[in-house]
Structure formats: structure tokens, C-alpha cells
Amino acid sequence: MTKKLSAFLYFDAENYFKKKILLAMQSEPLKNENQEMIGSKYTVIVWEDATDYGDPSISNIGDTYKVKVVGKHLKKIDSPSEVKLINPTGIVYGEFRNQLSVSAEDIIFINQNNGTNSK
Numbered sequence: 001m002t003k004k005l006s007a008f009l010y011f012d013a014e015n016y017f018k019k020k021i022l023l024a025m026q027s028e029p030l031k032n033e034n035q036e037m038i039g040s041k042y043t044v045i046v047w048e049d050a051t052d053y054g055d056p057s058i059s060n061i062g063d064t065y066k067v068k069v070v071g072k073h074l075k076k077i078d079s080p081s082e083v084k085l086i087n088p089t090g091i092v093y094g095e096f097r098n099q100l101s102v103s104a105e106d107i108i109f110i111n112q113n114n115g116t117n118s119k
Contacts, residue, residue, distance in 0.1 A: 013090035013102065020060070021048035023080040024107065030068055039070040042107055044083060068103045075109065082110040
């Protein structure tokens, strides 16, 4: 059996998330194997999906992802908030290649009241 094929697979996370509206639902500390806090982890849901998958019946609305942000302080979430991922990366995994591990450089919360961004 061939080994390490996944090292040669590329997932275009920037394009994948480009036409999606994401809502952050929850935040929690991101810890390493020694239980030391190394960043933040956010549960986000795909609220809207305008991505062209080549088949109009396909959508990822409702899918959730745990987004890992290393080296950034935890941002508290009081209610679902629209967010934008900064420089996201993803790794597709699973027996059927239908699971996605997501990381980002940062996450920006979009203030819906006046259209400005906040970090």
C-alpha cells in the first residue's frame, strides 16, 4: 500500500470558503497535548453557500467546522456572529474523504450593526 499520499493533496480553503457566509456559534481554548493553551477553537456553521459545485443540487449549508486559530486570544461569543476566516487552510481526511480539518491565521467578527469589522 502506498504511504503518505495525503502529503501531495492540496485543498484550496480560500476558494472553498470564498462564497460562504459563516456564523461562529461557540469558542473554546485550543490546547496542546500537555493541556497548555496555544490558541482558540471556533465552531462555525455554513449559513449560506453560493459556491458552484457543478451541480445546483449540492450545497454545504448547515455543515459545521471546528476552526483552529493558533496563537490568538479567545474571542467570546454571546450569540451567533458572522465571521470571516483569514488565510484558512484545510486538510481533507476520512475513509470517504468527506471530512475537513480547518485552521486559520485569524478570525474576524463582522459587526452587522454598522457593517464594520472587529477583531
